[in-house]
Amino acid sequence: MLIFQGPVHAGQSPEKMQENMGKWMAWIDKLRKSDRYLAGEPLLPGGKLVTSKRTVTDGPYTEGKEVVGGFFIIKAKDFDEAVSICDDYPDFNHGATVQVRQIMKVEVPA
Amino acid sequence: MSQQGNIYELADHLFRHESGKMVSVLSRLLGLQNIEIAQDIVQDTLLQAMSTWGFNGIPDKPAAWLYRVAKNKAIDYLRRQRKFEEISPQYAYLLQSEYTLSPTINNLFLENEMQDSQLRMMFACCHPSIPEESQVALVLKTLCGLSVNEISNAFLTNDETINKRIYRAKEKIRQENIELDVPQGNELQTRLNSVLKSLYLLFNEGYHSSNPNQLIREDLCHEAMRLCYLIIEHPLTSRPRSKALLSLMCFQASRLNARLDDKGHIILLKYQDRSKWFLPLIQKGFDYLDEITEPFEVSSYHFEAAIASLHAAAPSFEQTDWKSIHQLYILLYQVQPSPVVAMNKAIASAYAVGRQQALAELRAISGLENYYLYHTSIGEICYDLHDRAEAKKYFEKALQLTSSQQEQQLLKNKILSCLES
Numbered sequence: 001m002l003i004f005q006g007p008v009h010a011g012q013s014p015e016k017m018q019e020n021m022g023k024w025m026a027w028i029d030k031l032r033k034s035d036r037y038l039a040g041e042p043l044l045p046g047g048k049l050v051t052s053k054r055t056v057t058d059g060p061y062t063e064g065k066e067v068v069g070g071f072f073i074i075k076a077k078d079f080d081e082a083v084s085i086c087d088d089y090p091d092f093n094h095g096a097t098v099q100v101r102q103i104m105k106v107e108v109p110a
Numbered sequence: 111m112s113q114q115g116n117i118y119e120l121a122d123h124l125f126r127h128e129s130g131k132m133v134s135v136l137s138r139l140l141g142l143q144n145i146e147i148a149q150d151i152v153q154d155t156l157l158q159a160m161s162t163w164g165f166n167g168i169p170d171k172p173a174a175w176l177y178r179v180a181k182n183k184a185i186d187y188l189r190r191q192r193k194f195e196e197i198s199p200q201y202a203y204l205l206q207s208e209y210t211l212s213p214t215i216n217n218l219f220l221e222n223e224m225q226d227s228q229l230r231m232m233f234a235c236c237h238p239s240i241p242e243e244s245q246v247a248l249v250l251k252t253l254c255g256l257s258v259n260e261i262s263n264a265f266l267t268n269d270e271t272i273n274k275r276i277y278r279a280k281e282k283i284r285q286e287n288i289e290l291d292v293p294q295g296n297e298l299q300t301r302l303n304s305v306l307k308s309l310y311l312l313f314n315e316g317y318h319s320s321n322p323n324q325l326i327r328e329d330l331c332h333e334a335m336r337l338c339y340l341i342i343e344h345p346l347t348s349r350p351r352s353k354a355l356l357s358l359m360c361f362q363a364s365r366l367n368a369r370l371d372d373k374g375h376i377i378l379l380k381y382q383d384r385s386k387w388f389l390p391l392i393q394k395g396f397d398y399l400d401e402i403t404e405p406f407e408v409s410s411y412h413f414e415a416a417i418a419s420l421h422a423a424a425p426s427f428e429q430t431d432w433k434s435i436h437q438l439y440i441l442l443y444q445v446q447p448s449p450v451v452a453m454n455k456a457i458a459s460a461y462a463v464g465r466q467q468a469l470a471e472l473r474a475i476s477g478l479e480n481y482y483l484y485h486t487s488i489g490e491i492c493y494d495l496h497d498r499a500e501a502k503k504y505f506e507k508a509l510q511l512t513s514s515q516q517e518q519q520l521l522k523n524k525i526l527s528c529l530e531s
Binding site (some may be wrong): 011012013014015016017018020021022024025028040041042044069070 | 120123124125126128129156157158159160161162163164165167168255256257259260
């Protein structure tokens with residue numbers, strides 16, 4: 001799973017946004033064609049935070065660069081491959097980062 | 111949404127152009143005083159499009175998708191704000207009731223209303239109380255969707271300068287309480303003139319810009335043409351002078367690809383490969399030119415378009431109808447007696463009358479001492495008259511006055527050829 005964290009693209013020009021979108025589409029396209037893309041969604045900023053006492057607040061108010069903007073679920077044979085897939089991530093130059101995590105597959109005994 | 115959505119299905123500059131349209135429509139709805147809210151709504155809309163389309167592909171009707179999202183954001187905003195009369199004096203009444211809220215907004219997003227809004231925005235940006243340089247910056251920001259950084263880049267200046275120009279324009283909008291109205295009667299004609307002037311400056315900025323990036327320059331030219339096209343599409347503003355300006359732009363733009371060589375050096379009209387001129391645009395230029403005589407009016411664009419058409423029609427530099435061009439410059443000088451027109455008139459007379467006369471005319475001009483092309487032109491004529499030493503002096507003077515690398519290269523070559531003889 002690739003988790004995209006970074007600031008929202010505020011103040012970007014329409015032309016740059018269109019360009020950035022093109023890079024995302026090309027990236028997804030490339031992963032799809034090599035059969036490594038399983039799913040992905042963008043996330044809207046903002047949301048709710050529910051505590052154990054069931055209090056609901058607006059949040060999470062994390063720092064701009066920690067906001068999760070979306071995720072991919074991809075197929076990769078190991079971490080090295082998953083990390084190398086991130087080479088095409090379009091938002092590095094906006095100060096954004098990618099968290100690479102492995103989804104746990106528990107083998108259930110028959 | 112098409113799963114295999116592809117960026118190449120999307121029109122070039124779609125975001126940029128739709129942003130200009132939507133800012134115009136929303137400013138009309140919310141009142142020009144609230145243009146920043148309109149810009150925020152549009153920015154949010156594009157951000158949303160960027161993430162969802164980027165992940166899931168481009169929708170079948172991208173523009174309609176954008177309008178729907180922008181409309182909903184505008185409705186949300188209006189529902190949260192209860193002070194309608196402060197937001198939008200013109201639409202306050204219709205926006206207060208849920209019954210008329212959506213239809214009012216939907217109506218403003220119809221194609222012809224959107225064109226109308228853009229036209230109103232052009233009139234507002236070119237309000238006489240806003241200084242000319244701020245007008246151009248504001249047009250680029252609001253109607254063309256360029257960011258401050260893109261504008262300063264195109265004008266080879268810094269963000270701070272452009273920010274100041276836009277700030278000054280917005281100040282004026284507040285102070286003068288400028289709204290998105292179409293001016294009436296005589297006011298319409300005067301305002302149309304300043305809109306056309308602004309587009310003319312915008313086009314020239316692209317055409318003669320010293321920016322080394324060819325793409326930026328072409329963008330500015332195309333934006334000016336797109337807006338000018340909107341003007342001639344509207345019955346109120348489709349005047350012969352508007353068409354003359356568009357005709358002029360078509361002729362000039364047809365040469366954009368022939369103006370630079372592979373290394374980005376400027377090729378003078380004399381040496382351009384005329385087969386590289388873009389014929390469809392030349393044809394368009396002539397089409398608009400046919401429509402500039404009725405109803406009768408005279409503008410500087412009439413003469414400039416006619417001059418450009420003679421260049422476009424000439425099979426070679428030598429076979430150009432210099433006599434007619436010279437005559438047209440004389441007429442142009444009567445409606446626009448500026449030193450730059452005088453200079454062009456003198457250059458035309460070099461080919462139509464003689465080089466000695468041209469030299470005398472050029473030397474009589476005052477006010478262009480710091481304009482590199484003025485010195486280049488005198489140098490050229492001295493060179494043709496075999497006065498190489500004099501020519502070299504003028505080329506060297508010109509070299510000091512231009513910051514464009516392409517122009518500098520051109521002048522260095524000229525200086526070298528003065529030494530060769």
